[in-house]
Amino acid sequence: MITPTDSLSDIKKGLDNKSFSCKELTKFFLDRIEKANKKINCFITVCRESALKEAEKADLKSNSVPSPFAGIPYANKDIFCTSQIRTTCGSKMLENFLPLYDAEIVRRAKNLGLIMLGKTNMDEFAMGSTNETSFFGAVKNPWDLTKVPGGSSGGSAAAVAAGLVPFATGSDTGGSIRQPAALCGITGLKPTYGRISRFGMIAFASSLDQAGFLTRNVEDCALCMEFLSGFDPKDSTSANIPKGDYSSELYAKLEGKKIGIPKEYFDGNLDSEIGHCLAEAKDIFSKLGCVLVDIELPNTEMAIAAYYIIAPAECSSNLARFDGVRYGFRSINSNDIDSLYKNTRNEGFGTEVKRRILIGTYALSSGYYDKYYEQAQRVRSVLKNDFNQAFKKVDVILGPTTPSTAFPLNKEARNDPTELYSSDLYTIPVNLAGLPAISIPAGFGKKELPIGMQLIGQAFNERVLLNVAHQFQLHSEWHYQIPKFNESCDE
Amino acid sequence: MSNNWETVIGLEVHIQLNTKSKLFSGAPNKFGGVANSQTSLIDLGYPGTLPVINEEAIVMAIKLGVALDGNIPEQTVFARKNYFYPDLPKGYQISQFDEPIISGGFLLIEAGSQEKKINLTRAHLEEDAGKSIHIPNERLTGLDLNRAGTPLIEVVSEPEMRNAQEAVSFMKNLRELVRHLQICDGNMQEGSFRCDANISIKRSQDKKLGTKVEIKNLNSFKFVENAINFEIARQINRLENKEKITQETRLYDEKTGETKTMRTKEDENDYRYFSDPDLLPVEIDKNKLKLIKSIAIELPLDKRKRYATVLGLNQAQIDTLLADPALTRFFEKSIANSALPPKLAANWITGEIMKYLKDQNINIKQIKISVESFVKILKLIETDKCTQNDGKRILRMIWEDEALIEEAIKKTLSGKENFNDENLRKIVSKVLNEHPKQIEQYLSGKNKILGFLVGQVMKVSAGKADPKSISKLIKDKLNQ
Numbered sequence: 021m022i023t024p025t026d027s028l029s030d031i032k033k034g035l036d037n038k039s040f041s042c043k044e045l046t047k048f049f050l051d052r053i054e055k056a057n058k059k060i061n062c063f064i065t066v067c068r069e070s071a072l073k074e075a076e077k078a079d080l081k082s083n084s085v086p087s088p089f090a091g092i093p094y095a096n097k098d099i100f101c102t103s104q105i106r107t108t109c110g111s112k113m114l115e116n117f118l119p120l121y122d123a124e125i126v127r128r129a130k131n132l133g134l135i136m137l138g139k140t141n142m143d144e145f146a147m148g149s150t151n152e153t154s155f156f157g158a159v160k161n162p163w164d165l166t167k168v169p170g171g172s173s174g175g176s177a178a179a180v181a182a183g184l185v186p187f188a189t190g191s192d193t194g195g196s197i198r199q200p201a202a203l204c205g206i207t208g209l210k211p212t213y214g215r216i217s218r219f220g221m222i223a224f225a226s227s228l229d230q231a232g233f234l235t236r237n238v239e240d241c242a243l244c245m246e247f248l249s250g251f252d253p254k255d256s257t258s259a260n261i262p263k264g265d266y267s268s269e270l271y272a273k274l275e276g277k278k279i280g281i282p283k284e285y286f287d288g289n290l291d292s293e294i295g296h297c298l299a300e301a302k303d304i305f306s307k308l309g310c311v312l313v314d315i316e317l318p319n320t321e322m323a324i325a326a327y328y329i330i331a332p333a334e335c336s337s338n339l340a341r342f343d344g345v346r347y348g349f350r351s352i353n354s355n356d357i358d359s360l361y362k363n364t365r366n367e368g369f370g371t372e373v374k375r376r377i378l379i380g381t382y383a384l385s386s387g388y389y390d391k392y393y394e395q396a397q398r399v400r401s402v403l404k405n406d407f408n409q410a411f412k413k414v415d416v417i418l419g420p421t422t423p424s425t426a427f428p429l430n431k432e433a434r435n436d437p438t439e440l441y442s443s444d445l446y447t448i449p450v451n452l453a454g455l456p457a458i459s460i461p462a463g464f465g466k467k468e469l470p471i472g473m474q475l476i477g478q479a480f481n482e483r484v485l486l487n488v489a490h491q492f493q494l495h496s497e498w499h500y501q502i503p504k505f506n507e508s509c510d511e
Numbered sequence: 512m513s514n515n516w517e518t519v520i521g522l523e524v525h526i527q528l529n530t531k532s533k534l535f536s537g538a539p540n541k542f543g544g545v546a547n548s549q550t551s552l553i554d555l556g557y558p559g560t561l562p563v564i565n566e567e568a569i570v571m572a573i574k575l576g577v578a579l580d581g582n583i584p585e586q587t588v589f590a591r592k593n594y595f596y597p598d599l600p601k602g603y604q605i606s607q608f609d610e611p612i613i614s615g616g617f618l619l620i621e622a623g624s625q626e627k628k629i630n631l632t633r634a635h636l637e638e639d640a641g642k643s644i645h646i647p648n649e650r651l652t653g654l655d656l657n658r659a660g661t662p663l664i665e666v667v668s669e670p671e672m673r674n675a676q677e678a679v680s681f682m683k684n685l686r687e688l689v690r691h692l693q694i695c696d697g698n699m700q701e702g703s704f705r706c707d708a709n710i711s712i713k714r715s716q717d718k719k720l721g722t723k724v725e726i727k728n729l730n731s732f733k734f735v736e737n738a739i740n741f742e743i744a745r746q747i748n749r750l751e752n753k754e755k756i757t758q759e760t761r762l763y764d765e766k767t768g769e770t771k772t773m774r775t776k777e778d779e780n781d782y783r784y785f786s787d788p789d790l791l792p793v794e795i796d797k798n799k800l801k802l803i804k805s806i807a808i809e810l811p812l813d814k815r816k817r818y819a820t821v822l823g824l825n826q827a828q829i830d831t832l833l834a835d836p837a838l839t840r841f842f843e844k845s846i847a848n849s850a851l852p853p854k855l856a857a858n859w860i861t862g863e864i865m866k867y868l869k870d871q872n873i874n875i876k877q878i879k880i881s882v883e884s885f886v887k888i889l890k891l892i893e894t895d896k897c898t899q900n901d902g903k904r905i906l907r908m909i910w911e912d913e914a915l916i917e918e919a920i921k922k923t924l925s926g927k928e929n930f931n932d933e934n935l936r937k938i939v940s941k942v943l944n945e946h947p948k949q950i951e952q953y954l955s956g957k958n959k960i961l962g963f964l965v966g967q968v969m970k971v972s973a974g975k976a977d978p979k980s981i982s983k984l985i986k987d988k989l990n991q
Contacts, residue, residue, distance in 0.1 A: 101557075101558065107558075114558070117558070119557070119559070121552060219560070220559040220560075221559055222559045223558075223559070226788035226789050227788035253563065255561050256562065256563050256564065256789060256790050257791060336593075337591050337593050337603050339602075340593060340601065340602020340603055341558070345597050345654070346556065346600060347558075348558075357597060381783065384593070384783035384784075384785055385781055386781050386783070389783075
């Protein structure tokens, strides 16, 4: 029997034992998507026909395909290009854009026989942390439909939390996988920068963008890493560093592992109920034989300012190609090239994207470059150094993923964007330093909203990070909790 | 008055590298073709695509850097130059700003009869843009992105040239260099080698440079010369009329021979350079650099000097031989291990071979005769086994099929043995006896008549005898 919260190994077992066919499995999730999507809006595109066709194919050769992932359904954040399947990046600019190629991560998934159910909703061009900047409307948090799911991978997080898909890809530039994972009560991994190819992932801020996974548990993250990460010569920033045997190392004992507790992550900004959950988590680690070590990340408070220079600067350049000339939206109200540019970009981009393009353009302008961009790059090295110093003493760093649980959906009320920006304070330093980090469920707040714990690892050492996170899940139940919303889809 | 003015010229030369593929994509790097047929999704700036540096372009740039005696850094960085233009698919050009692949270096040029050293500021790698094709009648603009992503090296000189002739010499010498390095075809009509010229005028006693004007996109030596001369005259004229020079970019109109304003400084883009986060800094391997240095070619200017002083070739021959690097190679191969006199090989290549190439409108690369066959013919001449004319005859016979060479030699030389010195002496005696009048003329000082007498002997020998030997025999006989 299929249940909506089956992990990848559950599903694999079911397929191997022929408890259900791949087509039954695919149809099961597609039917749930059909019912649920109206309520939570987590998919922009559902690929019902192609998914069922692929599933039939998988059933026919179910014994001959050696891939352990064959026939497992998944979803892609709509930032990954999918050949001949519309890829919008959450923007009007690409409302009808049909890519001519598959992103590398999509190509690898296809080769493994994974079945893509659809493309998940997201903040426009991944700029936002509420999913409210999507041109296709906000996503709702399955735990409370009046709350945000987080962003920008909010569609992927909500879809996994609501049991609509076993796992989904995401991208994380400043917390876009970990924050929605935390707010939706699931597991979200952002690997080390360079671990997964960026080829075919529509760029927001190239030096920070990193693809990753939103899953039911750490074990599933380890599987995704094994099968979908790794060097790609098409991406010059992709790292040619051997992967680990992530799954088998999940079970290593934690005795003697040092877990850093940065004092900057546990100050007054943090909601007390989150602080409480993390204290319990620390206890679990202590009982597992870990040593908790107080550490300092003294320059943490500079991270947000630096990030909101570097990310917009890169985005202002990355998004220049959306000019209405070759593909995507083109304004019809134009009579020369200048008005074509201006109107296309004015009508095609949403407010938040325009705001960041403007900030970035300004930060790179002659006369301001040194003051902003150069300075931000210096802060970036300082932050990297903070982490380097810390990792001389500890194996992983523990902290919150977000300063609060999911907050109400209310786009109109968000007059001051910097208020939202500042809630990324625990996730952003990790992107600036290029490190791997995972958010895992660590409890619930008073309003029955999930709370996430963030574990930060050393560069290219996802093995230890996943090992520590998995051991926590072996000794906690939070990741088994599912929103009531799930039941409404079973009817 | 006007001789009080001094011209200052700096050049930015765009050299299109003849790599197999583009600078950041695998699309072919070829001129022309059906519009947009030589593009990849990377060249089209498709969302999600990423650039990957073409290693061949880096090697070519290093070759140039070594030849120009520039500094090649341990790492070089690519930067984005941001501006909007329809033929610029990504909205930015990948170029270099800080840490270019070559800094410093120099190029020797001709200044009058002197050699002059022009220092270089830098040279950087960048991708070319596509082309907009305007169809005014239909108010349409088409885009051809075949050229987009083509690798360029931009060589920036210091403002050290003083007149148009020096600028032209700079262009000629640099073009010859890149062609001999085999990194650029030097085709100026197709834009593979073009320049922007920065021109300013100052009073000769002034230290400070005048306001500079940039003339864009000059793609022939003639245009470089004309545009600069026009611009010098225009600027001096303004200064003499106490008018200011506006800092601006101008375009040269080849029809009128004038330059016209394209944009002024106020319209200049702020390019917002920053290092491209899609490309990590390129590390230049020391061993690779060493290897490239070790296989560095003899520079064309050094070749010119050696050809003149060591090989004794004349200027016209040197110009012809160096005008096409493939011809230079043909020449050098022919004298390499053959012990042929270089002068003989040069005479034949610049004479007979060039004549053939021109007649058939082909270049040396299309020739069907190998260096080996060519050397074989010249060897026969050098060892007096046949005459120059015999050699030409053989060449003609094998022009379309060099496999015929042995047969051709046999045919041409058959009967030669009948004209050894002994036989020839007999014929000479006979001919001289038949022409007493001409002998009288010769002896009275009309040396030219010798040619006639040689011709008569040749006739009797049916063209098989060696005119040199005949001439010598006649002279010996008459001077006895």
